Amino acid sequence: MTPQQIAAVKGRGIVVRGNDVDTDRIIPARYLREITFARMGEYAFYDERFGAQGKVKTHPFNDPRFQGASILVVNENFGCGSSREHAPQALMRWGIQAIVGESFADIFSGNCGMLGVPTIYLAKPDVERLMDFIEAIPGAEIEVDLEKKVVKYGDVEIQARINESMRESLVKGTWDTTSLMLEAKDEIRKTASALPYLTNFVS
Amino acid sequence: MTGKSLFHKIWDAHAVRELPNGQTQLFIGLHLVHEVTSPQAFQMLRERGLRIMHPERTFATVDHIVPTTSQERPFADDMAEAMMQELEKNARDFGITVFHPGSARQGIVHVIGPELGLTQPGMTIACGDSHTSTHGAFGSVAFGIGTSQVRDVLATQCLAMNRLKVRRIEVSGRLAPGVYAKDVILEIIRRLGVKGGIGYAYEYGGEVISRMSMEERMTVCNMSIEGGARCGYVNPDQKTYEYIKGRPYAPQGTAFNRALDYWKSIASDADAPYDDVVEINGSQLEPMVTWGINPGQAISVGERIPKLDSLQAAERETASLALNHMGFTEGDRILGKRIDVAFLGSCTNSRLSDLREAAGIVKGNKVAKGVRAIVVPGSQQVRLAAEKEGLDRIFTDAGFEWRYAGCSMCLGMNPDVLQGRDLCASSSNRNYIGRQGSPTGRTLLMSPAMVVAAALAGAVVDVRELLPTSQLARN
Structure with a gap:
């Protein structure tokens, strides 16, 4: 499998406000009861979007103005909690291709990187301005440029931060870590053979 | 030459190479697998025609979705049965060991790893579960x-990862009676925040940690992830070695003595540098209870729920959402809140010592009318050991349900769930909105002793008022 090179993501924005949005909120555990990820997109933010008997609640993911959006904008510590990859899978399968926020939980952003969904950091005031912009002009195009490390919207261009390893992998299309790491079979063997607990502690 | 911390020693010993993007290709010495986060991974292997590189270092069990009322197959829940069968099929096809329900070795993955002696110092460990940090209690580096x-x-038996920074958390003094490992970690998270640990491994040390049993250390390390730290660990010591000795997967005979040399060598050096150091006076800690929707929103049991204007601006919004969800008012007491459900279980607090401590408080008392109270041992072995001591009778005589091993009501993906707006006193690790299976359900995190005390009173109480006098005398 050769993953694509992702140098930039362009599309419409969608805003989910609030700090510490955990992965149980992104996808409640009862929707993990499936052996494939195929339907996860339907469950994104399920309990925040639907009440008892499927009653539709007010939520950006239900809002007709934001359907088809591909760039999610969030606040601090997004994706904290459970390591469930179902969370980024749900967002990706709903249509999200990049997430811009103040900060992300470690496991969550690692999982996003594995799926080719970049997590991009902006300072709080920049996130707030971007959120306000998207809510004011829902259809407007946002661009996340991974090569230049900038987020562009309207006539604004803001410098962003992104984990350098993630950026490099996405831009060069080397984010299939399984294939990449299998290239080093001999080195893997060498490392394993030097670990005492794999050699019955005989040095 | 300056010393090294355990984290960096283990990292360096397991580093296969630097990847072109600057990450480390890190060898993983033990891989634990459960039914919920693995089926898609096995499917990906099939699609690519790949095998497991080290099937003998890969062990599976079933915990998240299994019913805890009966382990008879087929499970009443079709989806649980389907996921169980999928795991069995994957284990057969790829040649890995499964600890089946009914095998006496089944249980929550973070309870059975240590219990079977699989978890050892100086290892890298991975599992598709964020609470893998638990295994750090043994001086391993363990990632969810x-x-x-x-x-x-x-x-590949490897992960591509960025090296973490290390924060030393020194807990000095001695815990007062009625104050437990759970209270220590809740205080750490309250103080450092739920995102304070992002980018860090937490090294726990100091007199309080040294004095803790291995099971208590597991409770502390378990919730590292709730503080944002991807892993947490305690340097191995005599207690660690004694715990491991004689367990089924522990090194046997002379190999055990050779293992000791390695285990001792990987502990942090006295002059190891840390990226950050935090000190906490353990003697001042009190029993803790969460009042909100993340584990950092905790207070000691006698305190009042914070007023919004006393909080920093960044915390105010989440606090306001929390009060709204919980139906609490700022400035309220947490003491006296009526509970509907009491849950004693989860990978945080379901081990024999947790059940013993709780049973000591329950003995001769009754669960309050209208409270649904369940005890879910972390593993079949814990269940059997508890039954041998008669703990099950103490619980059932008091009106608790006594269950089979599993994650149960920690996460609401099996039949054990809250109903409606139930308020649950829980020994688990997360009080997120909807976590226990009801979108409007509410969770108060606390120690096992505090959970059973609440079950008996029908409301949040200070467990120190219920402690047997023998225990007060002990300290």
């Missing part, structure tokens, strides 16, 4: 990972 990373570990 997503499903694509499970695929990576299955296929």
Whole structure:
């Protein structure tokens, strides 16, 4: 499998406000009861979007103005909690291709990187301005440029931060870590053979 | 030459190479697998025609979705049965060991790893579950990972990761009676915040940690992830070695003595540098209870729920959402809040010592009318050991339900769930909105002793008022 090179993501924005949005909120555990990820997109933010008997609640993911959006904008510590990859899978399968926020939980952003969904950091005031912009002009195009490390919207261009390893992998299309790491079979063997607990502690 | 911390020693010993993007290709010495986050990974291997590189270092069990009322197959829940069968099929096809329900070795993955002696100092450990940090109690470096990373570990026995910074958390003094490991970690998270640990490994030390049993250390390390730290660990010591000795997967005979040399060598050096150091006076800690929707929103049991204007601006919004969800008012007491459910279980607090401590408080008392109270041992072995001591009778005589091993009501993906707006006193690790299976359900995190005290009173109480006098005398 050769993953694509992702140098930039362009599309419409969608805003989910609030700090510490955990992965149980992104996808409640009862929707993990499936052996494939195929339907996860339907469950994104399920309990925040639907009440008892499927009653539709007010939520950006239900809002007709934001359907088809591909760039999610969030606040601090997004994706904290459970390591469930179902969370980024749900967002990706709903249509999200990049997430811009103040900060992300470690496991969550690692999982996003594995799926080719970049997590991009902006300072709080920049996130707030971007959120306000998207809510004011829902259809407007946002661009996340991974090569230049900038987020562009309207006539604004803001410098962003992104984990350098993630950026490099996405831009060069080397984010299939399984294939990449299998290239080093001999080195893997060498490392394993030097670990005492794999050699019955005989040095 | 300056010393090194355990984290960096283990990292360096397991580093296969630097990847072109600057990450480390890190060898994983033990891979634990469960039914929920693995089926998609096995499917990806099939699609690519790959095998497991080290099937003998890969062990599976079933915990998240299993019913805890009966382990008879087929499970009443079709989806649980389907996921169980999928795991069995994957284990057969790829040649890995499964600890089946009914095998006496089944249980929550973070309870059985240590219990079977699989978890050892100086290892790297991975599992598709964020509470993998638990295994750090043994002086290992243990990461929770997503499903694509499970695929990576299955296929390559490696993870691509960025090296973490290390924060030393020194807990000095002695814990007062009625104050437990759970209270220590809740205080740490309250103080450092739920995102304070992002980018860090937490090293726990100091007199309080040294005095803790291995099971208590597991409770502390378990919730590292709730503080944002991907892993947490305690340097191995005599207690660690004694715990491991004689367990089924522990090194046997003379190999055990050789193992000791390695285990001792990987502990942090006295002059190891840390990226950050935090000190906490353990003698001042009190029993803790969460009042909100993340584990950092905790207070000691006698305190009042914070007023919004006393909080920093960044915390105010989440606090306001929390008060709204919980139906609490700022400035309220947490003491006296009526509970509907009491849950004693989860990978945080379901081990024999937790059940013993709780049973000591329950003995001769009754669960309050209208409270649904369940005890879910972390593993079949814990269940059997508890039954041998008669703990099950103490609980059932008091009106608790006594269950089989599993994650149960920690996460609401099996039949054990809250109903409606139930308020649950819980020994688990997360009080997120909807976590215990009801979108409007509410969770108060606390120690096992505090959970059973609440079950008996029908409301949040200070467990120190219920402690047997023998225990007060002990300290």
